Amino acid sequence: MTSRILVLPGDGIGPEIVREAVKVLEVLQSTHGLDIQLEFGLVGGAAFEAKGQPLPAETMHQARAADAILLGAVGGPQWEALPIQLRPEQGLLGLRSGLELFANLRPARLFPQLVAASTLKPEVVSGLDLMLVRELTGGIYFGQPRGVRTLESGEREGINTLVYRESEVERICRVAFDIARLRQRRVCSVDKANVLECTEMWRQVAIKIGKEYPDVALSHMYVDNAAMQLVRAPRQFDVLVTTNMFGDILSDCAAMLTGSIGMLPSASLDAEGKGMYEPIHGSAPDIAGKNIANPLATILSVSMMLRYTLKRAELATILDNAVQRVLDKGKRTADIQSPGCLIVSTEAMGDAVVAELK
Ligand code: IPM
Ligand code: MG
DSSP, X not given: OOEEEEEEEXXXXXXXXXXXXXXXXXXXXXXXXXXXXXXXXOOTHHHHHHHSSSSXXXXXXXXXXXXXXXXXXXXXXXXXXXXXXXXXHHHHHHHHHHTTOOEEEEEEEOOGGGGGGSSSOHHHHTTOEEEEEEEOSSGGGTEEEEEEEEOTTSOEEEEEEOOOOHHXXXXXXXXXXXHHHTTTSEEEEEEOTTTOHHHHHHHHHHHHHHTXXXXXXEEEXXXXXXXHHHHHOXXXXXEEEEOHHHHXXXXXXXXXXXXXXXXXXEEEEOTTSOEEEEESSOOOGGGTTSSOSOOHHHHHHHHHHHHHTSOOHHHHHHXXXXXXXXXXXXXXXXXXXXXXXXEOOHHHHHHHHHHHHO
C-alpha cells in the first residue's frame, strides 16, 4: 500500500536540508521499491507569511491524512516579537499535540568517523550510543494554567505548570522499556523527585511499569546529575526516559557529544506508530540559504521513518550504511569538518548519499 508522506520544510535551513532528504526518499522510491507518495505543506514562519498562522487548518488536515511527516525546522528572528500563539514554534507544538505524537525518540550515536568532531575526549565519547525517549505532548510545555498576569501591586507574574497524568507517564515509560528490549535492556528514568511532586509521581510510575519488564534494569537519576553524567561518562546510558522539558534540554546536550547537533535525527510517534520525523537541530537562520548546513540529521530522520512508520528496516540499514560510506570517504559539511577531510555543501552531501544508494 502506498504510504503518504507530508513534507514540511519550514524555515531557515529547513528547505535546504529537506530538499536533500526528499532526494533520498525519491531515490529509494525509484531504485529500491519504496512505495510512497509525497505531498508538501506549510508550517512555522513560512506558514505565517503565507496564511497568517504557523499551523494553518490545511496543514493540520494534510498531517492527519498522512502516514508520516518529514519536517525541516521552524523559527527565526523575524517572528520572535509575535504573540506566542502566532510564533513558528506553535506550528511544531500544534502538530505534536494535535496528532498525539507523545513519544519522541532522540538517538545520540557517535559515528566512529566523527570522534574528532566531538568537543569531548575520544576516550569519553567513542562508541557512544544512547536513546533519549522524551515525553512530547505533556508536562510544562502544555500545562494549565499558563501565562503572564499583572498582580494588584502592578507587578507581573509569569506562570507555567508542570502536570502529568499517570497514564501519560505509563505510556512513555512503556515506549522506553520496549526500546530497551531491542538494545541493552537498561532504562534510566530522569526526574527531580527530590523537589517536584509531579516527578516524584513520575518515578513511582516508572517503578510500577518497570515491574512489567523484569528483564530490563531500571535506574533513576535527578536531572541535574543526568546533565553532569552526560558530559562526564555518557556511555553509562542505554535508554533515558524524560519529561518534555528535561528531554528538550538533555537532548541538546546529548547531541553535542556526537560532534554536531547537525547529525541527530528524531522520531515523534503516536500510539499507532504514525510519526513525524525531523532533525533535532533548529532552523539556524544565521546560515540559512548558504548551502552549508548539514543535511545528515534530516536524512537520518528518513531512516527513522523507514524503521518506525514505513516498517522497512532493511532500507533504513541501507540508508544508514550509505551515510557511513560518505563519511568514510571523508566528505564533511562545515559543522563536522576535521583535518584532512573534504568540506562539502548541503547539496553535495545530499548528492553523495544519493550516489551511494544508486
Ligand atoms: C526541540 C525544539 C522545540 C522544543 C522548539 C523549537 C519548540 O527545541 O524540538 O527540541 O522545545 O521542543
Ligand atoms: Mg530543543
